[in-house]
Amino acid sequence: MKYMHNLSSIAIDGKIPIIVTNIVRTINKHEKENLEESISMYIHTKIKLSKNNNGYSCQAISPFANKQFQYTITSKGLTDQS
CATH class of the missing domain: 2.20.25 (N-terminal domain of TfIIb)
Incomplete structure (x- = not known):
């Protein structure tokens, strides 16, 4: 997750928006994002x-x-x- 931390720092320091895509799976009619807990702390x-x-x-x-x-x-x- 060091990569996400560095990417967040670049976005904040440079005041530029960055879009990161993530895979969403549906299991038993419940949506689950890959690495949801790890990525969520870096997104706005x-x-x-x-x-x-x-x-x-x-x-x-x-x-x-x-x-x-x-x-x-x-x-x-x-x-x-x-």
């Missing part, structure tokens, strides 16, 4: 992208505020549907 905001009946959903989860919205995928990237 989680972004969860998922597919649902209405298309695609994004959840931004942080200690300060949680946001959720529907989006579409276009040639320009992710586009908010609201």
Whole structure:
């Protein structure tokens, strides 16, 4: 986890956002992130992208505020549907 500590220091010192991806598994209808406990102490905001009946959903989860919205995928990237 020294790598994650160094990466966090670079992000904080340089005031730059860094996105780290992680694998999420579903076991018996329960979602589990790989290395969840280890990685969670270094992150500020989680972004969860998922597919649902209405298309695609994004959840931004942080200690300060949680946001959720529907989006579409276009040639320009992710586009908010609201």
